[in-house]
Amino acid sequence: MNLIKLSLKNYLSYKKCELDFKDKESLYLIIGRNSEEVDDTEGNGAGKTALISAIPFALFGRSRGVFDKDLNNEDVIYVDENGERASKCEVTIEFEIIDRRYKVIRTVTQKGSQKLSFYGKGYNSPAQDLWTELTLKAGVNKRTGKRENGITRTEQRISDTLGCDVNLFINSVYFEQSNIDTFARGTLSEKDGLIKTAIQSDKWNDYSQIISKDLSNLEKEIVKVETLLEDNYSDQKIYETINYNKARVKDLKAYIKKGEKSIVDNEKERENLIADIITFQKQVENFDNNKKEIEAKQKKLSHLKNRVNEINFEATKMAEEINLFNQRIRSYDSKIGEFVRKKKNEEKALDTVYTQQYAEELHNEINRLNGSMGKALAQVENIVEKGQNVDKMACPYNFECDKIDEKAKEQIKSLYRIEYKKRKSELNAIEKQLTKNKNLLVKVRNNLNAQINIKELTNNISNTEELKNKDLKSIQNIQNRIPTVNKTKEAVINEIKELEEKLNKTNESVNVEYLKVEMNKKIEIKDKIVADIESLRLEINEASGEIKLLEEQNKGFEKELQNIEKLKSAREKMIDEKMYKKYSLDMVRKHIPHLLISNAIPEIEDYAKEFIYKLSSGRMDINFNMIKDLKSKNDGKVNQTNSFDVVLTIDGRELKYEQASGGERARADVAIHLAYVVFISNRSNTRFETLFLDEVGAALDKKGVENFVDIIKEIQIAYGFKKVFNITQNIEMKRLIDNRITVTKTSDGSTIEMI
Numbered sequence: 001m002n003l004i005k006l007s008l009k010n011y012l013s014y015k016k017c018e019l020d021f022k023d024k025e026s027l028y029l030i031i032g033r034n035s036e037e038v039d040d041t042e043g044n045g046a047g048k049t050a051l052i053s054a055i056p057f058a059l060f061g062r063s064r065g066v067f068d069k070d071l072n073n074e075d076v077i078y079v080d081e082n083g084e085r086a087s088k089c090e091v092t093i094e095f096e097i098i099d100r101r102y103k104v105i106r107t108v109t110q111k112g113s114q115k116l117s118f119y120g121k122g123y124n125s126p127a128q129d130l131w132t133e134l135t136l137k138a139g140v141n142k143r144t145g146k147r148e149n150g151i152t153r154t155e156q157r158i159s160d161t162l163g164c165d166v167n168l169f170i171n172s173v174y175f176e177q178s179n180i181d182t183f184a185r186g187t188l189s190e191k192d193g194l195i196k197t198a199i200q201s202d203k204w205n206d207y208s209q210i211i212s213k214d215l216s217n218l219e220k221e222i223v224k225v226e227t228l229l230e231d232n233y234s235d236q237k238i239y240e241t242i243n244y245n246k247a248r249v250k251d252l253k254a255y256i257k258k259g260e261k262s263i264v265d266n267e268k269e270r271e272n273l274i275a276d277i278i279t280f281q282k283q284v285e286n287f288d289n290n291k292k293e294i295e296a297k298q299k300k301l302s303h304l305k306n307r308v309n310e311i312n313f314e315a316t317k318m319a320e321e322i323n324l325f326n327q328r329i330r331s332y333d334s335k336i337g338e339f340v341r342k343k344k345n346e347e348k349a350l351d352t353v354y355t356q357q358y359a360e361e362l363h364n365e366i367n368r369l370n371g372s373m374g375k376a377l378a379q380v381e382n383i384v385e386k387g388q389n390v391d392k393m394a395c396p397y398n399f400e401c402d403k404i405d406e407k408a409k410e411q412i413k414s415l416y417r418i419e420y421k422k423r424k425s426e427l428n429a430i431e432k433q434l435t436k437n438k439n440l441l442v443k444v445r446n447n448l449n450a451q452i453n454i455k456e457l458t459n460n461i462s463n464t465e466e467l468k469n470k471d472l473k474s475i476q477n478i479q480n481r482i483p484t485v486n487k488t489k490e491a492v493i494n495e496i497k498e499l500e501e502k503l504n505k506t507n508e509s510v511n512v513e514y515l516k517v518e519m520n521k522k523i524e525i526k527d528k529i530v531a532d533i534e535s536l537r538l539e540i541n542e543a544s545g546e547i548k549l550l551e552e553q554n555k556g557f558e559k560e561l562q563n564i565e566k567l568k569s570a571r572e573k574m575i576d577e578k579m580y581k582k583y584s585l586d587m588v589r590k591h592i593p594h595l596l597i598s599n600a601i602p603e604i605e606d607y608a609k610e611f612i613y614k615l616s617s618g619r620m621d622i623n624f625n626m627i628k629d630l631k632s633k634n635d636g637k638v639n640q641t642n643s644f645d646v647v648l649t650i651d652g653r654e655l656k657y658e659q660a661s662g663g664e665r666a667r668a669d670v671a672i673h674l675a676y677v678v679f680i681s682n683r684s685n686t687r688f689e690t691l692f693l694d695e696v697g698a699a700l701d702k703k704g705v706e707n708f709v710d711i712i713k714e715i716q717i718a719y720g721f722k723k724v725f726n727i728t729q730n731i732e733m734k735r736l737i738d739n740r741i742t743v744t745k746t747s748d749g750s751t752i753e754m755i
Helices: 046-058 151-160 166-170 186-197 200-229 235-285 290-349 354-390 405-506 512-615 662-683 702-716 731-736
Strands: 002-011 013-020 026-033 088-097 102-107 114-121 131-133 621-630 636-648 653-656 691-692 723-725 740-746 750-755
Touching: 002 131, 013 046, 026 046, 026 702, 026 731, 046 088, 046 102, 046 151, 046 166, 046 723, 046 750, 114 151, 151 702, 166 662, 200 405, 200 512, 235 354, 235 405, 235 512, 354 405, 405 512, 512 621, 512 662, 512 702, 621 662, 636 662, 662 702, 691 702, 702 723, 702 731
Parallel strands: 026 723, 026 740, 691 723
Antiparallel strands: 002 013, 002 088, 013 750, 088 102, 102 114, 114 131, 621 636, 636 653, 740 750
């Protein structure tokens, strides 16, 4: 950022002021005078700091760097010698980055309202001298998903353009006289914060939030998949049902095959009977002689004996079928007994019946308690932080006292301790209730699983009993046929006896009436066989329908198994992705920032060594002793940090920073801050081309000032700082720097003169 123009209207001590630095690259000394009559050695309060504070005010809304957080917006508006405040103030700056020029205008009214405008030149074409408005309206932040006002979004766009935020700006190229010793005297936490600002750790926090959000969504998807898997039958139970159905289909097909064979046999028997009947009819109609009749009877006798054998064979087959069905029925009874036993065990464990809605309500309550615990923990940490900052508190009435006495601080601490115990007790109560609800949720989920198991077992019992009843029906059908078969056999045996008796009598005559009787008997047997064939066909049709139903059921189960396998595969992939996300989150949160900080501190230390060597003419050296672990004063826990202690070596003697003299500490402060500037200049995405120093070398002696000016000039050339502004009242520094901006305090506001 190369500063080109600065315009102030009713800003702090300036009623109206304009500075144009176009085509001017130099080291500027900003000095002050309290009036036009006195010399420039009496410049405190003239408005020097106010002049450069307009830069962060225009860019970020900060008028005093790190010390304006408690100021109201209207406090920056000019107040005349009569105490009258102007209606509004306006600050305009123009600056260049590479081949583009930018302009920022910030306006604040007495009522505290603000307006921020941002323009760019050279966006469409570097040669095109037109301003393009870059101001943003209110909208949604794509990174956080939150809605922001136009000023906040425009400030973020300015930060993106500069390549730094307000914290990086005021801790690098904008040095205030009140925070020059932050590195040396600051707490470990403050030092850690400066280093994190230098490496721009905020972007790693952004990456961490993005990964955390992705990880949270992924965990929710895993829960959804696992819920779907829990809601389905287990794949083992589905496999068992499929195998059972296949075995049943196999048995039914075997039964159909036997039935079809019986039909074929009966059809043959029917045809034989028809043939016998026709024979009888012909014998009745055309009976020649007794010999033929005897031969016919003998033939018939032989046929009847064969028929008895066939009936015996059929009876044996029916007995085998009954035995097979009985074996299957015993298997069904065993399965039903096992299902009933499991169901009773599940019902015994089911002391109370819970609903899914109750489980969801309990889960929501746990989420609510988690949120409450987070808030309670934040309150506890806030109280602890306030308690720790009591010792730093200053008297709010500084015109009457210098500081709060120890007794008042102890009273404040006592109040914080009481509040801490109260908030800690509330936190413990929330944790206790959260544990209780989590245990109850486990019990409720087990209860819901037991209800599902009972339902499955009840269905299994019903299905098995249905199959058993079908087999019992088949046995009953066979048993119903047995009397008929036995009766047929008995009739055939009786017929054989009668025929044998007639043949034994050697009656050569043939009784036509007897032939008719026999023929009628054949007709009755034939009709019975026809009825049996129809009965077998009905049974085969029923078995075929059951086979079709079972096969369709198996197709549905196989499709369900495929869905379960897909869900399992998806779950495994998401679990693998979850592990990768966790590893990435750990890298982004811990390892990468830690590695950057571990590399940054030695680099800053090297620059500081170079600068302090020059500032002290070789008398001084500086070292940063790294502190990796910090023990908490409250709970004694060891927390990881990335900070350091400053150790000085003066004329070969090692001293802590606090043991050095004021001048030696001043050299150390200047060296460290200049090292910080150089480090950020090297690391920043956008090269800072303007440097602001407020009384940075004020505490240096004559030789230190000479060395300081030489270092500034070296840095200006080596790191591309086109403009360096140094506020000072140091006489020696005025002698060494020719370009001056003199700020004079008058009754009509501060005025500026450039020399």
